[in-house]
Amino acid sequence: MITERDIAVWIVSALLAIGIGWSRYAKWRTRDKLVRELAAMDPERREKVLSRLNPRLAMEAREQLMKRFRIT
Numbered sequence: 001m002i003t004e005r006d007i008a009v010w011i012v013s014a015l016l017a018i019g020i021g022w023s024r025y026a027k028w029r030t031r032d033k034l035v036r037e038l039a040a041m042d043p044e045r046r047e048k049v050l051s052r053l054n055p056r057l058a059m060e061a062r063e064q065l066m067k068r069f070r071i072t
Contacts, residue, residue, distance in 0.1 A: 031057075035064045039071060046071075 050058045065071040
């Protein structure tokens with residue numbers, strides 16, 4: 001038998017899963033937008049922007065630029 005507690009647990013679990021998935025998608029979308037904007041910039045300005053970012057984020061952005069756009 002399915003009780004009200006079971007239904008409540010499933011609903012809460014589904015909402016948590018949707019929230020986690022949405023936050024990961026939003027993070028990916030934001031980083032993708034940043035990499036596309038960096039690719040459109042001239043090299044001097046790109047390096048200036050990358051130097052201002054968090055080192056870990058800057059390294060990920062550089063890796064994506066090299067992988068997707070062949071930009072060093």
